[in-house]
Amino acid sequence: SSLSTALFPKIGCCSDPSCSAMIDEPDTLPTSHETSLHQRLNPLTGESEWVVIEKDFDEDDADSTEDLLVYTSYLDMLNDKERNSAYEMAIRNTIREPCLVLDIGAGTGLLSMIAARALEKFFAEPGREHARVVACEAFLPMFLLACKVLKQNGMSSSVHLIHKRSDEMQVGSDISFQADLLVVEIFDSELLGEGLIPTLNHAREHLLKPNARTVPYRATIYGQLIECDHLWRLHDIGGVEALLEDGLILGSHGSKKAIDVKQVQYPFHIDSIVNMLEVVSDPFEVFSFDFSKSLADYGEVEIQIKTTRASAPDAVVSWWVLQLDEGGMISYSTAPKWIKQTGFSSWCSHWKQCVWFLPCRHLPMFPTEHIILKATHDTSCLRYGISSQMGPSSYQEWGCHNLGNFSLFVKPERIGVLGSKKWRAIIITAVKKALKDRPSSLCLVLDDSLPLTVAATAYSSTSYVIAMMPGLQSDGLKFIRGVADANHFSANRVEVLSKKVCEISFSDLRGRQVDALLAEPYYCGYENMLPWENLRFWNEMTSLRKFISEKVVIMPCRGVLRGMAVSLPDLWQSRKSLVDVEGFDHSAVNKAFGACGNLPPPLEGPILPCFLWQCGIIEELTEPFSIMTLDFLKPIHTVTGSIKVPFLKSGICHAIVLWIDWVMEAASDLIVSMRPLGYQPTYWRQGVKLLSSPVSVVSIYKENIGDAGQCEKSPSDIIHPCTLSLSGLFDSSNIQLTVDAKFMKMET
Numbered sequence: 001s002s003l004s005t006a007l008f009p010k011i012g013c014c015s016d017p018s019c020s021a022m023i024d025e026p027d028t029l030p031t032s033h034e035t036s037l038h039q040r041l042n043p044l045t046g047e048s049e050w051v052v053i054e055k056d057f058d059e060d061d062a063d064s065t066e067d068l069l070v071y072t073s074y075l076d077m078l079n080d081k082e083r084n085s086a087y088e089m090a091i092r093n094t095i096r097e098p099c100l101v102l103d104i105g106a107g108t109g110l111l112s113m114i115a116a117r118a119l120e121k122f123f124a125e126p127g128r129e130h131a132r133v134v135a136c137e138a139f140l141p142m143f144l145l146a147c148k149v150l151k152q153n154g155m156s157s158s159v160h161l162i163h164k165r166s167d168e169m170q171v172g173s174d175i176s177f178q179a180d181l182l183v184v185e186i187f188d189s190e191l192l193g194e195g196l197i198p199t200l201n202h203a204r205e206h207l208l209k210p211n212a213r214t215v216p217y218r219a220t221i222y223g224q225l226i227e228c229d230h231l232w233r234l235h236d237i238g239g240v241e242a243l244l245e246d247g248l249i250l251g252s253h254g255s256k257k258a259i260d261v262k263q264v265q266y267p268f269h270i271d272s273i274v275n276m277l278e279v280v281s282d283p284f285e286v287f288s289f290d291f292s293k294s295l296a297d298y299g300e301v302e303i304q305i306k307t308t309r310a311s312a313p314d315a316v317v318s319w320w321v322l323q324l325d326e327g328g329m330i331s332y333s334t335a336p337k338w339i340k341q342t343g344f345s346s347w348c349s350h351w352k353q354c355v356w357f358l359p360c361r362h363l364p365m366f367p368t369e370h371i372i373l374k375a376t377h378d379t380s381c382l383r384y385g386i387s388s389q390m391g392p393s394s395y396q397e398w399g400c401h402n403l404g405n406f407s408l409f410v411k412p413e414r415i416g417v418l419g420s421k422k423w424r425a426i427i428i429t430a431v432k433k434a435l436k437d438r439p440s441s442l443c444l445v446l447d448d449s450l451p452l453t454v455a456a457t458a459y460s461s462t463s464y465v466i467a468m469m470p471g472l473q474s475d476g477l478k479f480i481r482g483v484a485d486a487n488h489f490s491a492n493r494v495e496v497l498s499k500k501v502c503e504i505s506f507s508d509l510r511g512r513q514v515d516a517l518l519a520e521p522y523y524c525g526y527e528n529m530l531p532w533e534n535l536r537f538w539n540e541m542t543s544l545r546k547f548i549s550e551k552v553v554i555m556p557c558r559g560v561l562r563g564m565a566v567s568l569p570d571l572w573q574s575r576k577s578l579v580d581v582e583g584f585d586h587s588a589v590n591k592a593f594g595a596c597g598n599l600p601p602p603l604e605g606p607i608l609p610c611f612l613w614q615c616g617i618i619e620e621l622t623e624p625f626s627i628m629t630l631d632f633l634k635p636i637h638t639v640t641g642s643i644k645v646p647f648l649k650s651g652i653c654h655a656i657v658l659w660i661d662w663v664m665e666a667a668s669d670l671i672v673s674m675r676p677l678g679y680q681p682t683y684w685r686q687g688v689k690l691l692s693s694p695v696s697v698v699s700i701y702k703e704n705i706g707d708a709g710q711c712e713k714s715p716s717d718i719i720h721p722c723t724l725s726l727s728g729l730f731d732s733s734n735i736q737l738t739v740d741a742k743f744m745k746m747e748t
Contacts, residue, residue, distance in 0.1 A: 036140040038068050043533040044735050046470055053140050068141050070594030070606050071528040073350035074107065076574040078581050078589075080348045086332045088114050088582045090215045090324035091183060098122040098131040099180035102207060104166045104199060106135035109146040109159060111183045113584050116158040133158065134175045138165040141592070148588045155584075167202045178209045182291075184216075189267035189334065189352045190381060191219055191320045197295045197379045204294055214291040218323040221286040221382070222335070223373070225305065225313040225358075226270075228277035230681050232314045233419050234412035235261045235357040240419035248428060248458070249486035250418050250451055258482045259450075260407045261415055265354035265382060269347075269614040270317050270336045273681060280311040283339060286318065286375050286382070292326075303373045316356040316373070316384050347570035347616035356384045357412075408450075408472070408479050416683040417523060418451060426672055427451055428459070430664035434516050434553040435460040441515035444544075446501065446537045448472045449520035450479055452555075456518060457494050458487040463516075466509065469496045501540040504547065513549040517541055521556070522662045522672050522684065530609050530687045531660045531674055532561070535630070535735045542635040556662040559630040561737070562675065563658045564623070565647065565697070565724050570616025572597050572654040572690055575605065596690035597654075607687045607737065612657055612676035615688070621649045621697060624675060627658075627728045627739075642727040646700040653695045656726065656741055658687040687737070695743050697722040 037050045051068070077083065091111065095101070095118040103112040112135040119131040137143040143163045150156045162174055171178055182203055186194045204212070233240055237251030237259060252258055270277075284303050289295055317336065324330040333340050334351045374385045417423055435441055435456065443456045445467040453467045453476075469476035477496040484491040497508060506512075519537035541554065576597030578586035589595075596605025612618060628641025647653075657676060664670035674684040699722075725742040 038141070040068075041529075043529065043536060044539055044733075046536050053144075069145075069592050071609070072593070074142075074589070075578070075593040075595055076348055077350040078108065078110065078578055078586060078593075079574050079576060080346070080350065082346065083332055083348075084110070084582050086322075086324055086330050087111055087183075087185065087215065090330045091115050092118045093325055093330070094181060094213055094215055095119060098128055100130055100175070100177065101133045101181045101183055102175065102179035102203070103133065103135035103159075103183045104203060105184065105186045105194075106137040106146055106159075106161060107142060107185070108149045108586060108589055109135060109137075109155070109161065110149075110581055110584060110586075111185060112159040112161070113150070113153060113155050114582060115181075115183055116155060117583070130180075132160065132176075134160045134162065134179070136162045136164050136166050136169055136174075138163065138168075145589050145592055149584070149586060152588050153584050166199055166207065169207060171207065175207065178212070179207055180209055180212055182208055182212055182214045184214065184291075187219070187320070187322075187351070190265050190318075190354050191221055191289075192377060192380050192382065195380065196289075197297060200291060201294050201297075213326070216291060216322045216324040216332075217326050218288065218290050218292075219320055220288040220323070221318055221320045222283050222339075223286050223316050223318040223375075223384075224279060224283045224339075225281040225307070225311075225373075226277045226315055226317050227280050227311045228273060228314050230273055230276050231355060231357065234416050236359070237415050237419050244419070244421055244424065246421075246424055246428065247487075248424055248451070248455065249483055250454065252483075252486075256482070257407045258479055259415070259418070260409060261357065261412050262409045263383065265318065265356050266412060267352040268317075268355045269349075270353040270355065272614045272679065274336070274338065275679075276681075278309070278311065279338070280307055280309055280313055281305045282308065284373075287377055297379050298377065300374070300376045303375065305371050305373055307369050307371060313358050313386070315358055318354045318356070318382070347574065349571075349574055349615075354382075356382075358384070358386055408475055413683040414523065420683070423672060424451075426664060426670050427455055430555055430670045431455040431518075432459050433665055433668070433670075434518075434555055435463055438463075438515055438553075440464070442466070442509065442512045443516040443518060444468070444509070444514045446517065446519040446540055447521070448476065449518065449523070450476060452518045452520055453480060453494060454483060454487055456516070457484075457489045461489075463493065464510070465494045467494065467496050468499075468501060470500075472496075473498060502543060504544065506547065509547060514544070514547055514552060515549055516553045516555070517544070517548060518555050521559075522660065522674055528609055529685075530607060530737070531658070531685070532559075532630075532687070532730065532737050533735055535559075535636075538630070538632055538636045539732075539735070541632065545635065554632050556632060556664050556672070557666050558632055558663045560661040560663065561627045561630065561641070561658065561728060561730070562624050562661055563627055563656050563726065563739075564625065564676075565621045565645070565653050566612075566655055566657050567619035567621060567651045568612075568615055568617070568654040568657075568688070568690070569652070569694075571610065571688065572694065575608070575690055597692065597694075599692040601692065604692060605690055607658065607689045607739070609685045610688045611682070611684075612686050612688065613679050613681055618676075618678060619649070619651055620678065621647050621651050621653055622724060623648060625726075627726060628730065630660075630730065636732045638732045639730040640728065642725070645724045645726065647697045647722050647724065648699055648701070650699045651697060653697050653724075653743075654691060656689045656691075656724075656739060658689065658737070658739065659684070689739055689741070691741065697724075697743065698745075 036053050040049045042049050091114050101115040106112050112133050116133045122131045137146055150159055186196055188194050241251045319334040322332040372387045376383050439462050441463045443463055443465045445453050448469055448471045456465045480494050481491040521534045521537050577590040577595035577599050594606045622645050625643050625645045628639050659674035662672040676686050723744050728739045730737050
């Protein structure tokens, strides 16, 4: 939802790019009500850049927000017909007389316009002077867009839009008198993360009449215990390493965890792994929030849960249900499909379920055993703990992990990568080969790769390793020191250089040339970076040419950009361009929101970073194909490529999915691939280029169903197949990729 609506907006917790608290929306520094500063990351240099947005009511200036809002969830939210229709019905049914409506966190102004439309019928009645809508939106780029949308719909005079946070508004100046009705939609997947509690409490105390109504009326959080090996592997690196026994220790040092996930709830499309999990309890209510009253800043509850099978729960999956009207006839639920049996079931990305990891793999539950789940909430988040017995002394498993004096926090996907048996085997083998027959080698790790730093030191007893650690810095060094003994090397052979690459001198390298340049560009912790946008190491490596030896080993040595045509109806629907939203024209926001589908030519949407396996329905229509090769043994340069690919399956093509295969060593098949594997979970995002219009494609094979029910195919069956012609350009000046897809019929 809207970043601006929270009284206490979320911020990134540190400079570590793998930190799990990074947010989807752009970082913002408030200045005055006339300007705001918005942070952008330059992927080529790794530097943060600040963009100044001026408050100007000229409608064309709203386009200056382009790319600040592309990766936010606004577009997906406005394409959620269930959400929109539920709010429209609830607002219309609640407004039964002239009233003053306050909309906090107005976004594009949709809910304000719905309220204004509902008030029109009272304009001829007594008390019509009270039939007004006042809305506030603190996020300046969104405020400018809302002004544009209101003007486009002739609603500028019907909705009084204020560029302020709600806690800055005052009765008598910003709003004539206290409001009769509060309309609000400031919910994230966790419900509370956008400042719902402090926002509503402030409004109820200062901006609303004592008996003011609210839409929605109530919200209830529900939960369920699940057992899932995939979720376990996303948080318990120590437990996974105990099973691998490959000699590489990244998860712990002694009894302490060296690396961990933060103890927070993680938004997750739980339906995408429904076939990989076991539900081990019935659903249970966690908290209920009545918006007609002030909300408690802190809540605590112990829930007695009866297990439905013998298990060791790995997580609590939670969701919420909005009751939008006082009568309870209109609702909206984020429940998983096995719970949500009626109503709309369309896929959406702006609200997911949430997962809280439990340390219970060593706390097995017996069938029908009663366990105690303790849940707490503050003003912004929920927390859980679990025990197998009643009583205060039983919470030895409380709080999930005993972290000791130091633990580095990373995202769950990073824990999954670090515990991947296949990935670890590739890294171990590649590092050993790179340093073989290279006594006293000097290794330079260009990024925040902890595993490469550990492996380079552990598998070469005479090497000296310098790690740049641009994000981790001293925390990275603490980690290396923490796992040194477990990996049988001396931490004295590792150094973290507190400099930018452009500032390196020979003295920093101990007067030596670099024998091995290592990097891990296939991992990046930033939410919205595409696979090729982490090629900063290639640019930095180019600037270091004078410091590297003639026989330097570079790992990875090249990257192969690959692609595949797919059917992605759910993602395409959620990212299609807006026209009519509950009767209001929203076409003005398409460019700023990065709309992809139903765009008029020649407009095209951006390439989106996605976990493809979490994007709803997926169908592969071609084999994976190679588009271009990026040779890291050469200085960074612009690269082009093209290919023609036949469709192997008939269907509707919505997108081209793009990824990079990272070749660790030129003479071997050691490749770290970011390829999607259908519905099978992977730990890397792909780039998804959604087509402006879906294309009906025909397989190169005529498909006949044989006696055994199998699809029989042979070259003689070819009938006017459809072919994809794709070209790509990698621009080395900004490490951006552009692709152009054309569809054609091949001649027989």
